[in-house]
Amino acid sequence: MLERDRDENGQARNARPRDRFGRPLPPGSIGVERVPDDLDLPPEQTLDYAQRLLDDGLAFNAHEVLEAAWKNGPESERSLWQGLAQYAVGLTHIQRGNPKGAHTLLERAIGRLTAIDRPPYRIDGPGLIAHAEYLLAELAAGHDISERELLPRLRR
Numbered sequence: 001m002l003e004r005d006r007d008e009n010g011q012a013r014n015a016r017p018r019d020r021f022g023r024p025l026p027p028g029s030i031g032v033e034r035v036p037d038d039l040d041l042p043p044e045q046t047l048d049y050a051q052r053l054l055d056d057g058l059a060f061n062a063h064e065v066l067e068a069a070w071k072n073g074p075e076s077e078r079s080l081w082q083g084l085a086q087y088a089v090g091l092t093h094i095q096r097g098n099p100k101g102a103h104t105l106l107e108r109a110i111g112r113l114t115a116i117d118r119p120p121y122r123i124d125g126p127g128l129i130a131h132a133e134y135l136l137a138e139l140a141a142g143h144d145i146s147e148r149e150l151l152p153r154l155r156r
Contacts, residue, residue, distance in 0.1 A: 021095050022060030035064040040072045043121050051154050054088070057147055059095060063088035080119060083112030084154070087128060090135070091150050099139045106132045122155040 016024040017031025025031050041049065046069040053062035063085050070081030090105035110132050119125040131152050138145050 018060070020058055020060075022063075022092060023096070032058065032061065035061050035068070039065060039068040041065075041069070043069065043073070043077075047121055047123070047154050050084070050088070054091070054154070055151060057095070057150070059088045059091035059150065063092060077120070079112050080116055080123070083109045083116070084123070084128075086112065087132060087152075090132065091152075094135065094139070094145050094150060095147075103136060103139055106136055124153060124156045127156070128152060128154070 016027055017029050018034065019025055020032050046065055050062040050065045053059070053065060066081055066085035066088055070078055070085055073081055086105045087109035090102045090109055093099070093101035093105060110129055113119070113125050113129050113132075116125055135145060135149070138149075
């Protein structure tokens, strides 16, 4: 049996480098910079960091940043951060050419973001929902989605 990579606490962690879409590369390859496993930023910094990653076409890394906020943030904001992380994973699936995965994650993101009346931190809930719906319609029509169309704005 293969031995799994583990961190200093014994938790399973894949130490292999990853490509810009988050896919593992062969050991020794040069990948994109990883998001630290222990990332814990205030909400404004989380959103700024995730936006920079999205702007650079690194939706998978943006998902990791947003997922850290979901796991470290207050229970009252868990659904918000979960929805944003799912949104970023939906973009990742589009980048990877997986329309079924994109559909599933974008639908989940829409569901979570729709349930939040007034998202905090100037998050553009209605804009993100509209963008996700646009992407779903494009996927359903079988249209190619350009990288430019995968550059959402998280905040107003």
